[in-house]
Amino acid sequence: MSKYQKIQIKQAVGVVGAGSFGLTIAGLLAENVEDILIYTRREENKAKMQARKGEYAQLSPKIRVTTSLEEVAKDCQLIFPVVPSKGFRNMMQQLGPLLNPQHFLIHATKGLDSSLAPKEGKIKPEHIKTMSQLIELESLACRVGCLSGPNLASEIQEHQPAATLIASKYTEVIKMGQAALRSPRFQVYGTHDILGAELAGALKNVVALAAGLLGGKGLGMNIWALLVTRGLSEMIHIGKAMGADVKAFLGVAGIGDLIATASSTKSRNYKAGVALAQGTPMREIVGADGDMVEGFRTLEIINQLCQALEINSPIFEIVHRVVFKGMELERAIHFLMTYPYAVDVDFL
Ligand SMILES: NC(=O)C1=CN([C@@H]2O[C@H](COP(=O)(O)OP(=O)(O)OC[C@H]3O[C@@H](n4cnc5c(N)ncnc54)[C@H](OP(=O)(O)O)[C@@H]3O)[C@@H](O)[C@H]2O)C=CC1
Numbered sequence: 129m130s131k132y133q134k135i136q137i138k139q140a141v142g143v144v145g146a147g148s149f150g151l152t153i154a155g156l157l158a159e160n161v162e163d164i165l166i167y168t169r170r171e172e173n174k175a176k177m178q179a180r181k182g183e184y185a186q187l188s189p190k191i192r193v194t195t196s197l198e199e200v201a202k203d204c205q206l207i208f209p210v211v212p213s214k215g216f217r218n219m220m221q222q223l224g225p226l227l228n229p230q231h232f233l234i235h236a237t238k239g240l241d242s243s244l245a246p247k248e249g250k251i252k253p254e255h256i257k258t259m260s261q262l263i264e265l266e267s268l269a270c271r272v273g274c275l276s277g278p279n280l281a282s283e284i285q286e287h288q289p290a291a292t293l294i295a296s297k298y299t300e301v302i303k304m305g306q307a308a309l310r311s312p313r314f315q316v317y318g319t320h321d322i323l324g325a326e327l328a329g330a331l332k333n334v335v336a337l338a339a340g341l342l343g344g345k346g347l348g349m350n351i352w353a354l355l356v357t358r359g360l361s362e363m364i365h366i367g368k369a370m371g372a373d374v375k376a377f378l379g380v381a382g383i384g385d386l387i388a389t390a391s392s393t394k395s396r397n398y399k400a401g402v403a404l405a406q407g408t409p410m411r412e413i414v415g416a417d418g419d420m421v422e423g424f425r426t427l428e429i430i431n432q433l434c435q436a437l438e439i440n441s442p443i444f445e446i447v448h449r450v451v452f453k454g455m456e457l458e459r460a461i462h463f464l465m466t467y468p469y470a471v472d473v474d475f476l
């Protein structure tokens with residue numbers, strides 16, 4: 129018998145955000161839950177989804193579509209917010225006042241927020257919020273968790289097996305999330321280390337972006353493995369400086385997601401790196417899919433944090449220079465290859 133006993137979910141379960149991963153989560157929920165309410169902010173999306181046409185053809189009949197956050201908050205005790213980090217605070221400012229302490233929120237957003245930082249001056253750690261911290265800031269909900277792991281949406285939509293991690297300070301949130309999502313094709317681990325899981329999920333996007341840069345240049349597996357190993361080491365140092373434990377970085381939400389995202393051409397972060405390396409101008413990448421390349425935002429935020437806290441993170445620093453300051457990739461690789469690293473594993 130599992131450590132987390134199965135609970136039956138009788139109420140509707142909500143998903144806020146009807147994008148690629150919101151729809152994927154709704155599809156997973158449809159295996160365990162009879163009534164799923166998915167929120168889209170666009171009437172035209174609602175009409176398309178209700179007509180079950182085109183890209184939404186796979187929608188289960190158990191899924192209802194709404195443009196009303198009031199309806200989601202009223203009907204659902206368990207809600208999965210799945211919107212990009214850029215719009216997360218704005219979404220929470222609308223959803224937050226409708227929530228009470230009985231609600232359970234498990235977000236699946238792999239990014240950070242720095243909207244509390246002053247426009248001028250140095251960013252401080254307290255200005256950087258994870259999505260669970262934003263939920264707590266903007267609402268009375270305290271039963272908060274996150275979902276993080278190697279979960280490329282298209283593979284899950286094809287019913288390929290996968291696993292994730294639900295992290296929350298509250299065991300009942302983990303149990304509720306597992307009851308809602310676990311199935312023979314989707315394994316759900318649990319942990320109480322929510323900060324570690326959120327930071328691992330956000331920071332790995334930067335390393336995936338860097339892996340795409342190498343892939344776009346046609347470089348091979350030796351340097352890929354070096355990047356992923358040293359990238360993970362920097363993720364851990366940054367995570368520790370932000371107060372997280374090492375453990376989550378070594379599990380599915382850390383190394384697991386890093387391997388999947390940093391090696392898959394289905395990853396938008398990886399693909400953005402490939403495009404940059406092959407000469408696509410940044411403005412074109414940002415114009416096409418920029419909001420959804422979470423690694424760009426995370427890189428900007430973390431670069432400021434590393435400067436403010438003097439965290440030694442040569443890969444994050446050099447990737448920032450390549451992405452935002454036009455540094456040539458060859459120079460960046462030369463810099464890293466001649467960097468005076470001394471110790472292999474220095475985070476345990
Ligand atoms: N896709 C994947 O494989 C995975 C994604 N994730 C994470 O999930 C998050 C979402 O990604 P994904 O679903 O792929 O992104 P998409 O771009 O496919 O969808 C994002 C959705 O969020 C909606 N949205 C954006 N801002 C708001 C807002 N303020 N209020 C309400 N809805 C909003 C968008 O609505 P509109 O169409 O109206 O703009 C859109 O439907 C990201 O943080 C990503 O890292 C995590 C695991 C896997």
Ligand SMILES: O=C(CO)COP(=O)(O)O
Pocket residue numbers: 238277278279280281333336385388389394395396397398420421422
């Ligand atoms: O986080 C993801 C898979 O786990 C999705 O990655 P991308 O946002 O790079 O597509």
